[in-house]
Amino acid sequence: MSEDERNAKVYVGEILVFRGFAPVARFIEALRSRSYDYLGDNPTLIHDRRTEDEIARASAAFRRAVRSDSAIAAYFNAALAAVGVRLDDTYGDGVVVRVQTAGLSRNATLGPLAAHRDTWGTNIAAQTNWWAPLFPATPERTLALFPAYFDYAVANSSADWDFEELLRRLKAGRTAEKYPLLPTASDAPPRAEALPISLVPGDLMCFSSAHLHASVPNTTDRTRLSVESRTVNGTDVAAKRGAPDVDGSARYTTYQLFRHLDGVVTKF
Template sequence: MTAFYQLATPLPETERNARIYRGELIVFRGFDAMAELTDLLRGHCVSHLGNDPTSAHQSMSSSEIEQAAETLRAAIRKDNQLDPAWRQVLSAISTDLDETYGDGAVIRIQPPCSGAHGERVEPLRAHRDTWGSNLPAQINWWAPLYETTPERTLAIFPGLFTQVVENDSASWDFQEMVKAYRANSSRGYPLLPTATSAPAWEDALVVSLLPGDLLCFSGAHLHASVPNTTNLTRLSFETRTVNRSDMVAGLGAPDIDGSAPFITHQMFRHLPSGQKLGELERK
């Protein structure tokens, strides 16, 4: 089974991306810039969830946590320190920012299963991000903000990277999802396409990382939330990027089973300038 490659030094982006497109999973560990970003994000968690965010579910109702997740996301979007801090991380691991487009940072909150009710806090079903974006050059970034355990983390299914997985992407329309979200009725439309049958958990590679670590993997990797059976809330950072030159050159992971009708270029913006990667277009 595929393992994590842990790196404590920068890796040239061309090599890194090529490895990710082949299905490798790379963890960057020991970078000061990532530790600083983690501290910044933890500060937001404390502001919205209390002094111990991992115990927020003990003092907040499910609806209160759902609302806190929304306000936390809004606060992150408005924080003018966050984008420079994330760019500093990418620069530290040898990313060409002039070629990099991103879709914005997200803190994901997952209370124990007994309290996870609401689209912002429920466990994510198995999916490939590329089922929704149709961008094979998409790279996903994930990091725990507090310690995780195998029962409270992310799972990746590397053995299915080049195997067809039945999914509902053919009936998933990005424009319809956006309309539902803007109408505050997003519960009536799924946020992303998912596998129609759950993969076997024995095939999963459970992510066991420390705060300050940064995982990158292909958007084409099938992944899911591990149902949180602990008594602590999981908090993690995630975002996605696309290298424009790779996209233009047709580089990226294999697209073997995605059928969504649109390519969502407009989700990604140039990290230094904010310019869109492109407009929505049919696949």
């Protein structure tokens, strides 16, 4: 699928899954291999072997290692290129792995994310989300979207959320102070209206960052591991193309989060 065709579908709310692409499978396998280094031989059962604090520390180390790994970044670029992304016109915010433990976690980094649109925080209409599981995702252990709310306003905290304040706290190392990492829905739709995504390793889902989505509370006996990233097409930003903004009130547009995928230009 070409860049233009894919983006046109994404901007009107279509949810795409790419399956059967060898470079995507290699990207996921590289991440799985790294997960063993930090989470043990069977990462989906780490909750049976370690305390929640130990899992949080191991997961944070895993995330940091992935973010700084140039080989992982190259695998990701190859996966995107295989499904039609034009690397020379695309910016990304890096590869992010998430670990959601089995059961209800008290730790914010290991528990489910509340319903939100990523565009509430970035204010970029041409932003696209990419998501994939490292191990099979089931309806009880996955990401869920609310497709009916794609162009339907939802009350949220974007007007009160301050990206610059979040950066100040992070740079100052004030991690103990509670400040939301992103705006969330203040009146979230009922879970019955959610579309849980069931994918297998090697699948890669693509959807607009304007889609309302959330983590499904993990009620299974397996820890969930997934990878996500966000990209922005430069030509579409310049042409002001993108998904509709029906309820966002972000104070800033956070282009500084994105870097050019092919390394020719560092950022917007």
